[in-house]
Amino acid sequence: MHPINQQNSQTQKIGLAIVAPGGYAPDDGALENAISMLEAQGCCVHNYYESERKYQRFAATDTARAAQLMAAAVNPEVHIVIALRGSYGMSRILPALDFKKLTASGKLFVGYSDFTAFNLGLLAQTGAISFTGPMICDDFTRPDLSQFTHQNFWQCLNGPTHKISAQSDNNPVLDVSGILWGGNLTMLTHLIGTPYFPQIDDGILFVEDVGEHPYRIERMLLQLLHAGVLGRQQAVLLGDFSQYRLGQYDNGYDFDSMLSFLRGYLPVPVLTGLPFGHIPDKATLPIGCIAHLTSQKTSFQLRMSGYPTLLSADENR
Numbered sequence: 001m002h003p004i005n006q007q008n009s010q011t012q013k014i015g016l017a018i019v020a021p022g023g024y025a026p027d028d029g030a031l032e033n034a035i036s037m038l039e040a041q042g043c044c045v046h047n048y049y050e051s052e053r054k055y056q057r058f059a060a061t062d063t064a065r066a067a068q069l070m071a072a073a074v075n076p077e078v079h080i081v082i083a084l085r086g087s088y089g090m091s092r093i094l095p096a097l098d099f100k101k102l103t104a105s106g107k108l109f110v111g112y113s114d115f116t117a118f119n120l121g122l123l124a125q126t127g128a129i130s131f132t133g134p135m136i137c138d139d140f141t142r143p144d145l146s147q148f149t150h151q152n153f154w155q156c157l158n159g160p161t162h163k164i165s166a167q168s169d170n171n172p173v174l175d176v177s178g179i180l181w182g183g184n185l186t187m188l189t190h191l192i193g194t195p196y197f198p199q200i201d202d203g204i205l206f207v208e209d210v211g212e213h214p215y216r217i218e219r220m221l222l223q224l225l226h227a228g229v230l231g232r233q234q235a236v237l238l239g240d241f242s243q244y245r246l247g248q249y250d251n252g253y254d255f256d257s258m259l260s261f262l263r264g265y266l267p268v269p270v271l272t273g274l275p276f277g278h279i280p281d282k283a284t285l286p287i288g289c290i291a292h293l294t295s296q297k298t299s300f301q302l303r304m305s306g307y308p309t310l311l312s313a314d315e316n317r
Contacts, residue, residue: 013044014310016080017072017107018136020049020059022114023087030141031084037140048072049084058089065089066096069118073105079313080157085137086113090187094118094196099125106316108157108308111135113210113278116183119287121196123181129307131156132183132276133284148281156284159309164283164302168273171295176234180291180304182206189220192227201232204291204302208239208277214258215250217241225266235269235293237302240277271295274302 016038025031028051035045048068053060060068072081091114099122102109109118109130119130133156134140134149156162179200182188185207191197209217224230238259246254263270271293275283286307294301 012314013042014080015046015075015078016043016082017046017075017078018049018084019065019068019072019081020084021065021069021093021111021118022059022083022089023057023085024054024059025049025051025084025137025141027137027141030138031136034136034140044077046072046075046078057087059084062089062092062096066093069093069097070101073102073107076317078107079310079317080108080110082109083111083115083118083135085135086111086115086184088114090114090117091190094121097121099128102126103128106308106313108310108313110153110157110284112208112276112282113184114187116187117191117196119183120181120188120191120198123288124196124198127288129286129288131284131286134282139280139282142280144280146280146282148275149283152282153284156286156304157310159307159311160305162284162286162304162307164275164285164304165299166273166275166302167299168271169298171271171273171297171300172269173297174235174269174271174293174295174300176204177290177292178234179203180206180285180289180302181287182237183208183287185209185217185220186212189223192223192229198288203233204235204237204293205230205233206237206239206274206276206285208274209241210278211243212241213244213246214241214253214255217255218258218262221262221266231267233268235271236266237274237293238270238272239274240279242277242279269295271300273300 103126289307
């Protein structure tokens with residue numbers, strides 16, 4: 001897995017900043033190995049995370065975590081700002097972030113899960129595009145690194161376009177274009193009614209989550225419906241929903257039955273099969289880009305364009 005294209009590797013290294021706006025690294029040794037791997041692949045790593053500064057369940061105090069993001073943004077040697085991990089913490093520091101300065105920096109901001117609050121806040125506050133994709137823990141620290149995840153990540157950031165093809169059963173036939181947005185479903189619903197929730201019309205909304213029972217997934221999607229969000233979209237694209245447990249009380253109510261209900265109830269097409277979520281093999285997606293979604297019953301393609309790349313990040317340095 002070689003992250004940097006031939007042109008970049010011959011001219012300069014890619015500056016990659018690690019920030020920790022949420023949780024701390026569970027294994028400092030694995031983190032050091034990940035940094036060494038990135039450096040061997042041609043990255044110049046700027047690590048703003050300091051394990052000795054962790055506070056409660058967070059990587060540092062709220063003030064210090066917000067400062068990491070802002071410091072990485074103003075570092076002229078940095079192209080990419082990637083989150084250490086998710087867990088929880090971004091919600092606490094959103095008011096402390098200068099979104100206009102973050103946007104003006106031209107950096108490529110990357111993360112998922114709890115980082116969804118940043119992705120959507122940046123889009124809502126300034127209209128700027130960021131990326132939902134791998135984080136250091138554990139996409140770069142796991143012993144069995146996903147070739148798909150790493151190749152897709154660098155392909156997307158090198159741009160200028162990106163494409164995801166996937167197989168899935170019983171999807172509606174569809175051909176739509178719009179703004180691609182979304183992320184973690186819990187964080188998405190958490191932001192409704194706040195200044196950090198984007199107002200997107202005719203968009204393509206994608207969602208994922210982990211450890212959430214199907215009835216909770218249904219409940220959150222209904223919240224988006226009743227809040228007037230889903231009715232304004234052209235499609236809802238479901239990523240991975242895993243690590244939940246069904247019980248005897250569910251009496252046959254599982255993910256498939258929930259999906260069947262939603263497809264008959266929601267005023268928007270619902271597709272499944274997006275390779276994204278709390279799983280080893282995850283795609284990288286630009287939040288706020290232009291997307292073209294074409295779907296047949298057993299497969300779909302998502303084409304993305306109009307987003308910043310490593311080339312544009314280099315020009316903004």
